[in-house]
Amino acid sequence: MIRVVLPTHLRTLAGVNDEVQLDVQGEVTQRTVIDALEARYPTLRGTVRDQATQKRRVLVRFFACSEDLSHESPDAPLPALVATGAEPFFIIGAMAGG
Amino acid sequence: MSAVRLLVGTRKGAFVLTSDGKRADWKVSGPHFAGWEIYHLKGSPIDQNRIYASQSTSWFGQMVQRSDDGGETWEAVGKDFNYDGTPGTHQWYDGTQHPWEFKRVWHLEPSLTDPDTVYAGVEDAALFRTNDGARTWQELPGLRSAKGNLWQPGAGGMCLHTILLDPSNPDRIFVAISAAGAFRTDDAGKTWSPINKGLKSPYELPDSTAEVGHCVHRIAMHSSSPNVLFMQKHWDVMRSDNAGDLWHEVSDNLPSDFGFPIDVHAHEPETIYVVPIKSDSEHFPPDGKLRVYRSRSGGNQWEALTKGLPQSDCYVNVLRDAMAVDSLDKCGIYFGTTGGQVYASADAGDTWNAVVRDLPAVLSIEAQTLP
Numbered sequence: 001m002i003r004v005v006l007p008t009h010l011r012t013l014a015g016v017n018d019e020v021q022l023d024v025q026g027e028v029t030q031r032t033v034i035d036a037l038e039a040r041y042p043t044l045r046g047t048v049r050d051q052a053t054q055k056r057r058v059l060v061r062f063f064a065c066s067e068d069l070s071h072e073s074p075d076a077p078l079p080a081l082v083a084t085g086a087e088p089f090f091i092i093g094a095m096a097g098g
Numbered sequence: 099m100s101a102v103r104l105l106v107g108t109r110k111g112a113f114v115l116t117s118d119g120k121r122a123d124w125k126v127s128g129p130h131f132a133g134w135e136i137y138h139l140k141g142s143p144i145d146q147n148r149i150y151a152s153q154s155t156s157w158f159g160q161m162v163q164r165s166d167d168g169g170e171t172w173e174a175v176g177k178d179f180n181y182d183g184t185p186g187t188h189q190w191y192d193g194t195q196h197p198w199e200f201k202r203v204w205h206l207e208p209s210l211t212d213p214d215t216v217y218a219g220v221e222d223a224a225l226f227r228t229n230d231g232a233r234t235w236q237e238l239p240g241l242r243s244a245k246g247n248l249w250q251p252g253a254g255g256m257c258l259h260t261i262l263l264d265p266s267n268p269d270r271i272f273v274a275i276s277a278a279g280a281f282r283t284d285d286a287g288k289t290w291s292p293i294n295k296g297l298k299s300p301y302e303l304p305d306s307t308a309e310v311g312h313c314v315h316r317i318a319m320h321s322s323s324p325n326v327l328f329m330q331k332h333w334d335v336m337r338s339d340n341a342g343d344l345w346h347e348v349s350d351n352l353p354s355d356f357g358f359p360i361d362v363h364a365h366e367p368e369t370i371y372v373v374p375i376k377s378d379s380e381h382f383p384p385d386g387k388l389r390v391y392r393s394r395s396g397g398n399q400w401e402a403l404t405k406g407l408p409q410s411d412c413y414v415n416v417l418r419d420a421m422a423v424d425s426l427d428k429c430g431i432y433f434g435t436t437g438g439q440v441y442a443s444a445d446a447g448d449t450w451n452a453v454v455r456d457l458p459a460v461l462s463i464e465a466q467t468l469p
Contacts, residue, residue: 043174047158059157093157
């Protein structure tokens with residue numbers, strides 16, 4: 001199972017209190033993880049990536065294994081530790097200064 | 099006994115304020131959707147427990163929420179606002195053409211006859227409608243055919259912020275867009291015409307009387323006289339007696355004719371309210387005095403309403419959707435500020451009290467008069 005940590009606002013929308021676990025078919029990439037996330041929690045459609053362009057929303061970041069993967073291809077394989085469930089995939093709301 | 103429910107949208111959530119008909123003691127519920135910008139909430143006029151809310155952030159985009167129990171519980175509903183066909187382009191800040199891009203819903207206007215039908219005014223400016231209780235939304239694309247290629251965003255974005263439904267003519271709708279102007283349809287939204295004749299914008303437009311491009315901040319109407327419209331423009335308070343065909347200025351003795359909201363007394367169609375703001379570059383009340391101005395003659399002959407409002411060192415703003423009236427007798431009037439205060443008057447503006455003082459910046463207020 002893939003472990004995904006959501007930011008507070010998205011946990012509220014999804015109605016979950018903790019990280020979510022997703023069954024991802026095939027290769028584990030940003031795209032397949034978010035596809036599985038949106039399938040499991042339809043209310044999150046459009047909150048992580050733009051519904052029309054399927055691109056990451058500009059103020060959303062993807063972290064895993066202490067790396068910023070935000071600018072990786074959505075079809076690049078995620079780290080093996082994410083794919084095995086040893087490490088979570090973090091969806092983060094970007095810092096906003098102030 | 100009657101009651102009043104205020105639906106307050108703020109920068110960091112929604113609040114529901116309730117009182118009995120005396121409007122002296124208020125219960126505050128919220129924040130709902132804490133941390134999200136709630137641009138607007140509004141209830142159906144024929145099913146007041148049906149409330150729609152626009153919820154958004156720059157991080158996670160647009161949500162639409164619906165309540166069927168007066169704001170006690172909410173359900174996330176449809177949020178797909180897809181422009182009809184190929185979206186096309188409008189003017190950009192640098193004069194080039196720029197694709198239409200959905201950013202957020204500014205205003206929700208439930209139908210006067212069907213609680214499942216709602217109009218949504220969005221940025222980039224367009225009008226959408228749902229007929230299934232906000233499950234799905236469809237654009238009324240004829241609006242953007244009204245010289246939409248010439249519309250250009252102002253500093254606040256190119257938003258459709260005002261939707262007025264004519265109670266005497268279901269085919270007639272008025273909308274206002276910043277900074278494109280006011281528009282009217284007489285065929286239920288299929289075709290639209292600019293209604294900006296008489297507006298003058300010498301400091302904002304190279305052609306001060308252009309057909310489109312005026313920065314209309316808000317328009318208002320009384321249900322008993324839907325051909326009479328009142329407008330708070332960027333500068334100037336305006337009036338039309340012919341459904342927007344021609345406007346004339348009614349600013350008269352206001353200390354500043356810049357401002358955002360304008361509203362009409364529930365029982366007196368010629369009594370209107372504005373909140374003067376010093377200027378387009380200084381968005382706070384003149385002289386640090388928060389004053390609502392009332393005209394009982396449909397414009398001109400303005401009187402300052404100050405009792406209970408701060409008359410020194412006040413530098414808040416009152417945004418375009420942040421004023422509302424109830425329909426009790428006497429008429430209640432309410433407004434919220436960017437400083438988080440919600441002020442209420444239970445006597446048509448003669449005296450004011452702060453219902454709450456420390457909410458997040460108030461974006462919008464709607465008043466529901468409950469049986």
